[in-house]
Amino acid sequence: MVSFVAGQTLLVFPVDVDSVTPIVRTAAMLGVRVVAASSVTPLRPVDGCDECIYLPYISDDGFDEALRRAMRAHNVTQLVTMHVGVWAHFARLAETDGEVRAAFRGTHPVQQQWQVFAPSLSWARRQQADDIATGLTVPGGHVAPPLSVAEYASLHRGFHRTYGQCDVAKLEALCAILRVTPPGEMVELGVFFGRSAYALARLAHAHGVGSTICVDSWGRASITDQGAAAGVLNVAQSAYNQEHVFEEFLALASEVPSMSYIRQEAVDAVLAYRDAARHGVLTVPELREVAVSGAIALLHVDANHRYDQVRRDVEAWEPLVRPGGWIVFDDYDWTFGDGPKRVGDELLATGRFERAFVWSDSLFMRKRGS
Template identity: 30%
Template sequence: MTPERPTSPSIKPSCTLIFPANHPDGLRYREEARERSEVVVLAASGPSAHGVQIEGQEVWALPFVHEAGFADALMALADRHNIARVYSPVAAAHGGLAQAIRECALPLRLLGRSPIAREVARCRNLMSRAESMAGFISSTAEGGQPLPLASIASVLQLADGIYGESNELKIAAMIAIFASSPEGDVVEIGSLVGRSAAVLAWLARRYDIGQVLAIDPWEPLAAQQHDSPQLVRTVLSDDWDFSLLPKDFAINLQSVGWGQLNYLQMRSIDGHAHYCRTGTVESPEFGQTRYCGKIAVLHIDGNHDYSAVASDTERWFPLLVPGGWLILDDYIWAHGNGPQRVGDALLAAQAHRIERAFVCGKALFVRLMP
């Protein structure tokens, strides 16, 4: 399938060549290009490139970059389809393209850095981000064993790969509090697809705190934020395929959660009853997990309506052990004040039991006295 023709026969839009197009990063670029209406041409090398289509679009065959005639074949394809740019997700192909464009003065622009250069930059960026938060983590940990920079970077990389709204400041504070957390269960109310749950599981394992339990009903009615503006209520729930959310969560948590985490697909009130009654959770993805019934870290991030946050806090907060931590997400939230109202009431009512409290990354962190 050739690129779409413009409405005017005298004007042909410039195209972007993806080469090799059958690489996963090439397929990703194609999807992103489609969203921005960028016309792309697909090409690959080798026997598998002949007579191939990707979702109905023809993949053109080019010689390998090291073969004689590569530059001529490339320019013939470029002239045929008015190609002005090339995206190459493979290091060897990127290098060969750069050399051909340079030595043959080809009128093509090679997009981006080489895959190797991108990986080097990615690692440097992770380490730079880790370094920027290391001082905050160390001071907030208050004498607890701080993580090495590579470990902080590993947590950031883990979170980067999972959809969610827990920002970097909140993650830094989460890292810090685990350094001083007592032993016990780690419970999360509201997990979506597992970004914060993955961080909790990583930290619970690293500091040998205890088992992690994620509770989320993954159902539309439970996700409705009735205290928020109508637009927010619609955007936050209508785009999700709720039947897919538990699978998304399990996929994201398999590598870090096995033997450390389990989940209950139910509302917080029912999850609380199950947790208090049985102390055991079993699922096909994570097997059987036993909990001690005493919570070291409690992360409340479910429905943000005042009544829902108040209900979650009323049920789960009493299970925190001395020295335990509460993380009340979105204490500062643009779309409602439910978490803040509950948090302020908690700070006032439990002042005699609270050792310290601070706000970071929009979340309220509260530690009970040991």
């Protein structure tokens, strides 16, 4: 991997390889001057780059000297490539050229890719060997077999590719409980980009549990504050384009079978969900039609965290959670307020739940069987 220091100059060649884009963005964000080089003409401006220059192909006899001139002319302190052939050429050149050796950064591009993927594979192997789900079932209850290592690795990689605050500890909990979840819909209240919804949808589809319905207004409803302690979060909600978030969510949802959405506030979306259940399907313009039974197997509560808002959402949706199904309160332990904790504790006090535990920052509750 490559580290950056503000004020230095990075030369990226060839900039035409799209795997350098994250490097360019990170360097620019950290105050590094970025010079993009290409052998393809005409040269085109590149987002995040301060200047674009021409360098011949590495097969050209004049490449090495052209590289040295460019490095001196632009005061280059770091030299990066994600092209395997160019990397090999730079590595050979660095053996005899002190200027190149001092500036050349990064391991082989294939090794860099492995460094990105290896944590997902390691996590997948641990997850596949984990037997937590067995301890979560009721006597005589069914425990679905774990997914394959490849499936867990894919889930982990896709989860981390999606922006969001849901952490890997919660992902592990979802992997466990989806193995002991009865048939029905996954319903998530409060979705954002869809990181946790993606995990639910992948797991529910793989285990044959049911469709995943994502409920969020994505800016179509007026923003309601989440309480005095959450003031910094209330302000933050107006700092980004909700339509952009929704568009990225749609792209994510299109990757996963049986994943759809209701674009309304949580309390209002109940009617749309009930209507879909009457018809047996939920239809939206951008995604495939998904089956809806009207029985919720897992309700993930992650919308407005103010106490009265959480209580209102739960009162609307909890009656639809089937016996043996789960309710998950996100941010049960929350720095900015106690709405999820108060509502979760009130629900526990009803005696309608046979099992409850806290994992990561969330409360997991299983409804008593019939």
